[in-house]
Amino acid sequence: MKSYVKMTAKEREREYAAVKKQYEELKALGRPLDMSRGKPNSVQLDLSMGLLGQEPTELIITYKGTDVRNYGELAGVDECKQLFADLLGLEQKNIIMGGQSSLSLMYDCVVRALLLGVYKGSKPWSQQGTIKFLCPVPGYDRHFAICQEFGIEMINIPMTADGPDMDMIKQYVESDPQVKGVWCVPKYSNPTGITYSDDTVRAFAALKPAADDFRIFWDNAYIVHCFEQEDDHLLNIFDACKEYGSEDMVYEFTSTSKVTFSGAGLAVLAASEGNVKFLLRQMSVQTLGYDKINQLRHVKFLKSVEGIQAHMRRQAALLKPKFDCVIGYLQREITPRGIGWWHTPNGGYFIAFAGLPNTAKRTVELCAEASLLLTPAGAPFPYGKDPEDNTIRIAPSYPDIPSLASAMQLFCIAARMAALESLG
Amino acid sequence: MKSYVKMTAKEREREYAAVKKQYEELKALGRPLDMSRGKPNSVQLDLSMGLLGQEPTELIITYKGTDVRNYGELAGVDECKQLFADLLGLEQKNIIMGGQSSLSLMYDCVVRALLLGVYKGSKPWSQQGTIKFLCPVPGYDRHFAICQEFGIEMINIPMTADGPDMDMIKQYVESDPQVKGVWCVPKYSNPTGITYSDDTVRAFAALKPAADDFRIFWDNAYIVHCFEQEDDHLLNIFDACKEYGSEDMVYEFTSTSKVTFSGAGLAVLAASEGNVKFLLRQMSVQTLGYDKINQLRHVKFLKSVEGIQAHMRRQAALLKPKFDCVIGYLQREITPRGIGWWHTPNGGYFIAFAGLPNTAKRTVELCAEASLLLTPAGAPFPYGKDPEDNTIRIAPSYPDIPSLASAMQLFCIAARMAALESLG
Numbered sequence: 001m002k003s004y005v006k007m008t009a010k011e012r013e014r015e016y017a018a019v020k021k022q023y024e025e026l027k028a029l030g031r032p033l034d035m036s037r038g039k040p041n042s043v044q045l046d047l048s049m050g051l052l053g054q055e056p057t058e059l060i061i062t063y064k065g066t067d068v069r070n071y072g073e074l075a076g077v078d079e080c081k082q083l084f085a086d087l088l089g090l091e092q093k094n095i096i097m098g099g100q101s102s103l104s105l106m107y108d109c110v111v112r113a114l115l116l117g118v119y120k121g122s123k124p125w126s127q128q129g130t131i132k133f134l135c136p137v138p139g140y141d142r143h144f145a146i147c148q149e150f151g152i153e154m155i156n157i158p159m160t161a162d163g164p165d166m167d168m169i170k171q172y173v174e175s176d177p178q179v180k181g182v183w184c185v186p187k188y189s190n191p192t193g194i195t196y197s198d199d200t201v202r203a204f205a206a207l208k209p210a211a212d213d214f215r216i217f218w219d220n221a222y223i224v225h226c227f228e229q230e231d232d233h234l235l236n237i238f239d240a241c242k243e244y245g246s247e248d249m250v251y252e253f254t255s256t257s258k259v260t261f262s263g264a265g266l267a268v269l270a271a272s273e274g275n276v277k278f279l280l281r282q283m284s285v286q287t288l289g290y291d292k293i294n295q296l297r298h299v300k301f302l303k304s305v306e307g308i309q310a311h312m313r314r315q316a317a318l319l320k321p322k323f324d325c326v327i328g329y330l331q332r333e334i335t336p337r338g339i340g341w342w343h344t345p346n347g348g349y350f351i352a353f354a355g356l357p358n359t360a361k362r363t364v365e366l367c368a369e370a371s372l373l374l375t376p377a378g379a380p381f382p383y384g385k386d387p388e389d390n391t392i393r394i395a396p397s398y399p400d401i402p403s404l405a406s407a408m409q410l411f412c413i414a415a416r417m418a419a420l421e422s423l424g
Numbered sequence: 425m426k427s428y429v430k431m432t433a434k435e436r437e438r439e440y441a442a443v444k445k446q447y448e449e450l451k452a453l454g455r456p457l458d459m460s461r462g463k464p465n466s467v468q469l470d471l472s473m474g475l476l477g478q479e480p481t482e483l484i485i486t487y488k489g490t491d492v493r494n495y496g497e498l499a500g501v502d503e504c505k506q507l508f509a510d511l512l513g514l515e516q517k518n519i520i521m522g523g524q525s526s527l528s529l530m531y532d533c534v535v536r537a538l539l540l541g542v543y544k545g546s547k548p549w550s551q552q553g554t555i556k557f558l559c560p561v562p563g564y565d566r567h568f569a570i571c572q573e574f575g576i577e578m579i580n581i582p583m584t585a586d587g588p589d590m591d592m593i594k595q596y597v598e599s600d601p602q603v604k605g606v607w608c609v610p611k612y613s614n615p616t617g618i619t620y621s622d623d624t625v626r627a628f629a630a631l632k633p634a635a636d637d638f639r640i641f642w643d644n645a646y647i648v649h650c651f652e653q654e655d656d657h658l659l660n661i662f663d664a665c666k667e668y669g670s671e672d673m674v675y676e677f678t679s680t681s682k683v684t685f686s687g688a689g690l691a692v693l694a695a696s697e698g699n700v701k702f703l704l705r706q707m708s709v710q711t712l713g714y715d716k717i718n719q720l721r722h723v724k725f726l727k728s729v730e731g732i733q734a735h736m737r738r739q740a741a742l743l744k745p746k747f748d749c750v751i752g753y754l755q756r757e758i759t760p761r762g763i764g765w766w767h768t769p770n771g772g773y774f775i776a777f778a779g780l781p782n783t784a785k786r787t788v789e790l791c792a793e794a795s796l797l798l799t800p801a802g803a804p805f806p807y808g809k810d811p812e813d814n815t816i817r818i819a820p821s822y823p824d825i826p827s828l829a830s831a832m833q834l835f836c837i838a839a840r841m842a843a844l845e846s847l848g
Binding site: 037039040042045048049052053054055056057059060067068069070071072073099100101103104107108111114115116126142145146149150257261262263264282285286287288289290291292293294 | 461463464466469472473476477478479480481483484491492493494495496497523524525527528531532535538539540550566569570573574681685686687688706709710711712713714715716717718
């Protein structure tokens with residue numbers, strides 16, 4: 001096989017005709033599939049059926065005797081806070097248990113910062129003119145949607161193999177007081193699958209923001225989502241912050257959306273003791289507390305960090321063949337033709353395919369015309385605008401493997417067509 | 425027994441000495457009790473144990489085949505929306521299922537109105553200077569706390585036997601574009617227990633607000649919470665609105681916090697189809713949906729409106745003797761002395777005791793000194809300020825009947841002392 005770039009115009013013309021023929025054949029088969037979101041497959045969800053059907057009387061009383069059916073325990077029940085404190089390498093006093101959506105916790109933190117500020121006496125963000133968030137790209141579209149919703153200006157920060165470009169982040173954060181936040185998915189990043197290096201995490205901890213109300217939104221969504229033998233190492237950002245006394249700068253989030261049930265799991269906010277106190281005071285106006293029975297359900301089912309890890313190995317056994325399938329297709333069909341690159345992740349939910357410039361929209365469009373729905377091109381960028389139009393998020397979790405193989409067959413054909421079209 | 429007002433100074437002095445002696449005796453007994461909140465008793469919570477321990481495989485698929493363990497169904501599952509549509513006399517298209525806290529739904533509506541406005545193109549409330557909410561008083565402290573949190577000016581509206589003073593409400597709403605909302609608990613109102621008359625509901629529906637972004641926050645928390653033979657009748661506000669085309673003016677809320685579990689129930693937002701669409705678009709930035717398994721749990725357990733009503737009759741059997749106990753003490757100890765008034769409710773969770781002016785704080789203080797914690801005096805008023813200092817919210821649900829009887833014994837003694845002190 002020859003690199004498309006090195007082909008003569010004539011060769012490319014012949015290749016395009018051949019690929020187009022294959023595309024039309026696959027299109028005619030019409031195998032509809034929605035791969036647009038990172039949804040777990042139902043077999044993965046089956047792994048957590050033990051959450052349901054637990055002995056009712058075991059779900060109503062905490063070990064300190066609180067009746068969880070009633071109001072109270074705004075920050076969550078102790079045993080559940082302890083479980084996630086253990087997971088995050090923190091203490092109970094650093095944990096707030098949310099509902100089932102960590103996105104909600106992030107949204108609520110942004111909303112409260114806009115209306116009330118982030119520490120006692122700080123000026124609400126909404127009263128400080130146009131504020132800005134830094135957005136490592138490609139990144140998670142729902143993070144960017146929160147900023148867009150509230151008119152927060154987003155600044156693209158390129159991702160490297162070690163995480164975001166920290167020189168650029170440092171420069172923005174330390175020079176511009178309008179920069180109030182940064183979105184991070186530090187482990188098995190959505191969608192690149194990259195894990196931030198220790199140096200990157202330390203560089204975040206070492207930031208000296210121009211704004212005293214700057215916050216790092218550390219969305220540790222894939223903390224236990226390794227599907228290879230060896231888990232990526234991620235430095236605990238709060239440990240790194242200790243050295244600089246910068247713990248107040250970080251809001252960390254995680255959830256069990258992709259551990260137990262996406263629609264009925266648990267979300268967690270972790271922060272410095274001071275931030276937790278401040279946030280709980282604000283939260284107390286919004287609610288009397290989140291579902292504590294579901295907290296006990298999770299504690300009884302997952303038991304411990306080791307229990308979570310064992311559970312995630314069962315998830316890994318289901319996910320790994322799917323990632324292998326995707327990577328296999330890309331390696332066979334894309335690499336030899338020199339028209340696409342990606343990081344092969346050890347965990348997480350996504351692969352970010354980087355094609356030739358100006359091919360992403362066209363590839364997604366070709367797939368859609370052949371009934372395969374991918375995440376829209378541009379989605380992993382603020383305002384949905386991929387400046388190079390070359391990034392596509394691939395989400396292998398939802399389809400079964402035969403469907404995924406069909407989808408990748410089509411994807412590679414579409415990517416080849418788009419590449420040939422862009423090369424002219 | 426003689427009315428305290430009609431006593432001579434000498435008689436009052438003698439009476440005070442006698443009452444004080446009784447008070448000291450009760451205080452010495454030191455029977456600590458927290459009656460500060462409207463919490464259900466654990467026996468009430470036991471009535472809903474059938475929610476737990478349901479067959480797991482019955483909790484995972486909706487009747488249209490959606491796997492509720494996964495993401496999706498932002499507005500909730502159809503069968504759950506239908507259940508609450510039936511309860512509220514509305515249609516599925518009018519219903520958004522929330523998490524377990526209707527307070528959160530209200531808070532989020534206020535927050536979004538502040539930051540984003542209430543209809544497409546409307547100016548966010550936070551960009552319109554000081555805005556105002558009308559607050560029928562006495563009312564629910566957590567409503568007022570939301571306004572206070574965001575610097576929304578609160579205006580007291582007196583309650584009558586038919587609901588809030590509608591002349592006053594009409595005058596404010598129709599003349600002042602800064603008035604953006606009103607808090608209502610239209611049935612078994614917190615804390616008076618009054619249900620709004622049909623005329624009151626119609627007067628709300630007929631409002632022609634000066635602000636085109638005015639909203640009625642209709643917190644129908646006690647819709648099925650009758651504990652007497654005959655349920656109070658409350659006109660469906662959306663029916664009333666039809667006549668005036670004013671459906672967009674109303675956000676209705678309810679929850680199962682006092683039907684099933686206070687800490688793990690379901691919250692509901694009901695609104696016009698246009699408002700639901702608008703709110704769902706906003707909500708889609710915050711979350712991918714609330715816990716749908718808990719929605720199915722409730723549908724399987726409660727089954728239908730008739731199922732809810734049958735369940736609430738079991739709740740009533742537990743609550744009625746407690747209200748009878750409170751009312752009995754008040755009738756025997758307070759009425760003959762002419763030092764307190766209240767509405768005897770047919771349902772809900774509270775009794776609002778109105779004593780002589782300048783006695784509420786003192787009564788609550790005397791109770792606290794004898795280890796009985798009541799809702800703080802002033803709590804049912806904006807900014808915690810009861811202009812007459814005469815209203816105390818009594819919450820009979822949590823204690824068992826012997827404890828409640830002890831508490832009322834003490835309460836009546838304390839109220840008598842406070843009354844005598846205020847009369848001098």
